[in-house]
Structures are given as structure tokens and as C-alpha cells.
Amino acid sequence: MIIGLLGAPNKGKSTLFNALTGSSALIANYPFTTIDPNKAVAYVTSPCVDKELNVKCTPRNSKCEFGIRKIPVNIIDVAGLVEDASEGKGMGNEFLGDVSVADALIIVADASGKTNSDGNPADSDYDVCQDVLMVKSELTKWLKKSLIKNLKKNRGKPLSEFVLGLKSLGYSEKKIEEGISYCKLSNKTLEWTEDDLNKLGDWLSEFGKPIVIAANKMDLESSKTGYKILNEKFAGAVYPICADMQLAINKGIEKGFIKNTENGLQFETNNLNGPIKAALEKIETYLKEHKTTGVQEILNGIVFNSLRKIVVYPVEDETHFSDHFSHILPDAILLDENSTPLNLSGAIHTDLEKGFLYAIDAKTKKKLGKNEQLQTGSVIKIVSTR
Numbered sequence: 001m002i003i004g005l006l007g008a009p010n011k012g013k014s015t016l017f018n019a020l021t022g023s024s025a026l027i028a029n030y031p032f033t034t035i036d037p038n039k040a041v042a043y044v045t046s047p048c049v050d051k052e053l054n055v056k057c058t059p060r061n062s063k064c065e066f067g068i069r070k071i072p073v074n075i076i077d078v079a080g081l082v083e084d085a086s087e088g089k090g091m092g093n094e095f096l097g098d099v100s101v102a103d104a105l106i107i108v109a110d111a112s113g114k115t116n117s118d119g120n121p122a123d124s125d126y127d128v129c130q131d132v133l134m135v136k137s138e139l140t141k142w143l144k145k146s147l148i149k150n151l152k153k154n155r156g157k158p159l160s161e162f163v164l165g166l167k168s169l170g171y172s173e174k175k176i177e178e179g180i181s182y183c184k185l186s187n188k189t190l191e192w193t194e195d196d197l198n199k200l201g202d203w204l205s206e207f208g209k210p211i212v213i214a215a216n217k218m219d220l221e222s223s224k225t226g227y228k229i230l231n232e233k234f235a236g237a238v239y240p241i242c243a244d245m246q247l248a249i250n251k252g253i254e255k256g257f258i259k260n261t262e263n264g265l266q267f268e269t270n271n272l273n274g275p276i277k278a279a280l281e282k283i284e285t286y287l288k289e290h291k292t293t294g295v296q297e298i299l300n301g302i303v304f305n306s307l308r309k310i311v312v313y314p315v316e317d318e319t320h321f322s323d324h325f326s327h328i329l330p331d332a333i334l335l336d337e338n339s340t341p342l343n344l345s346g347a348i349h350t351d352l353e354k355g356f357l358y359a360i361d362a363k364t365k366k367k368l369g370k371n372e373q374l375q376t377g378s379v380i381k382i383v384s385t386r
């Protein structure tokens, strides 16, 4: 799974990228700091089932900290987009192409309203919604152009080939087919017009993949109003975050000034003074009011609420909840809501799927057929001829 970070320049995309992934992408207070895309792994979090099963897990594909399973997802951070990016301005075509592989997008906005759509200092009456609307509009225009290009390449070929060609744009086959049906396009791609593809582009932009908005820089005073305005405009899709502060917390933990404990963060400021003490106190004050920087929450939100993923633990030994190396609850896999044991076997290996016989729910020891519905936290053994 890939989550893409995009937005106008200088909004804090790379800061959020570093805060999520522990990377050190270049950050600077001017537009177009990022040119080449940054890619790294972040972790969504979900309560581990080891406590419930009274075992101690030994994860392999993920991590577990204080009973919280951390499951990897890929993050991509691209260059800032400006108006007419879809026409190639500021190499925008390329950047939109870089991020199009993502399954879901986070548009990073500067909630303080202190930077404009070009990433330069904004006038005092700058509307914080403006650059989010610009980015959405460029995405739609770019998508329509890509659809038309794809049709030119595949004109006259069967519909299935057109659909396959579009998968590289990060849309699932199911979504593309849903869009084609909603826009009432014929089964023959030869009959499609540019107008048809523009309709499909509008539909896919709106419903094809989730887009949420990070109202960043919440530590700045004017962000309170900016967040309110963003939330009114894009109701239900806005997460208040402070990427810079999460980055500082991560560094504080690395240096030993902050301890990450089962009961939350503990600040060790007694023997400190000067700017470090002041910075840590600023973080403490912020967390007292906001509880969190919102960085983990936006990632979990897009994966679990928008993409509607569930966490399933495949095992080979349903008695010990382990694999054949005795790793306990080794893997946590993100699957679509309503996934079945057959879907799980396909996510592990195509051979397992091809030879699928049945599954066992390791919690209840009940046998499951291939089409039964899995829940989040299910622990499943697949029995297969292969």
C-alpha cells in the first residue's frame, strides 16, 4: 500500500514525511525544496491481539511496542504543485505522475495561512482553502489528460486492457469498473469520446481513491481559524497536525530527552537549560492542550477509516499462533474490509490461493469456508494443497 503526500510548495510535506518515516528528506522554508520524490516506510498502529491470546508476540513483517502492532505502509513525498501543474508548469506533470501510484492521498495544507499557493509568504487575507482546491483541480485535470492518452494507446482494444492500463494510476480495477458503469460508458472503447473520459475523470477524482487534508502547522496561533475554515469546507476529511513538533519529539526520543513509555511520553527536562529545555517545554504545553501532534492519527485515519482496511494475522500453527519457525503472530496483514480467507491466502501467496481448501479461525478453532467474512484482529490458518 502506498500513501502519497502532495500539496502546494512549502506546506510541510517533507516534514510530515520525515515525522512519519524517520527519514531525513530536505526541509526548508522556501518553495521547491523537494524535486525528486522521497520514498520510505511508515507504520500504522493497531492493538496487537497477543494480550487477548495470552501470548508474547515475536513479529516478523511488523513491529510491536507496548501491545501496539505497527504495520508498514509505503509513503511517497513529492515536489510542491503549482497552478497549471497539469499543463507541465514547474514540472508538475512529472510530480503528478510520481504520486499517481498512491492508493490514497494526503494533501498537506498550511492551516496558518502564512504561505500562499506558490509557497511564498501570503497576504493577510489569504484563504487557506485556496491551495487545497488548486491541488485537487490540478489532479483532476491531469487525470483527464492521462485517461485520454491511455485511450489513444488502447483504442479499439478490449475494455479489460483499458482498465489494466489505468491500474498504474493507482485506481483498483473495481473502482475503474464502478466509474465506467456510473458514467454509463459503453463496453466498446472505440465508441468513447473525450467527453466520456472527462466524465470518468471527474468521477475517479471524486470517488476513485481517498483524499484527506492535513491542516499542518497547528502550533501557530492563526492555525486555529485556518483549521476551522478547512474543516467547514472539506467536512470530515481534515486532520489537524503539527508535523514539525512530531519531528522534534522523534529527535527528543533519539537523544534521550523524551522517554516513550507505556503510559505515554515522559519529558526529562530537569538537568537541561537553554533552547533545548524551552523547545521541550513548548512541546509539553502543546501536548497538554492537543494530546497528540495528529501525525499518527492522520495515517491511521486514511488507512482504517478512508481505505477501510482491517488487520489480519495469518499463522501456520493455530494452537500456538505461530509460523514454522515458532515466531508467534509473526505477520499482521492489511486487507480490505469484508475480505475472506481466500483473499487472505491470495495476499500471502498465489499458490496458497490456488490450492485453497479451507481456513481455521485460530481463536475459536472453527473451520471457515473461502467466502466467510474476516474481522479485524482475526488470527487465521490457511489449509491449502500447495
Ligand SMILES: Nc1nc2c(ncn2[C@@H]2O[C@H](COP(=O)(O)OP(=O)(O)OP(=O)(O)O)[C@@H](O)[C@H]2O)c(=O)[nH]1
Binding pocket: 007, 008, 009, 010, 011, 012, 013, 014, 015, 016, 026, 027, 028, 029, 030, 031, 032, 033, 034, 035, 078, 079, 080, 081, 108, 119, 216, 217, 218, 219, 220, 241, 242, 243, 244, 245
Ligand atoms: N510552525 C511550523 N512549521 C512547520 C511545520 N511543518 C513544517 N514546517 C515548516 O514549513 C517549512 C516547509 O517545510 P517542508 O517540509 O520543506 O515543506 P514542503 O511542503 O515539503 O516544501 P516543498 O518541498 O518545497 O514543496 C519549513 O520551514 C518547515 O520547518 C509545523 O508543523 N509547524
Ligand SMILES: [Mg+2]
Binding pocket: 013, 014, 015, 026, 033, 034, 078, 079, 080
Ligand atoms: Mg518537500
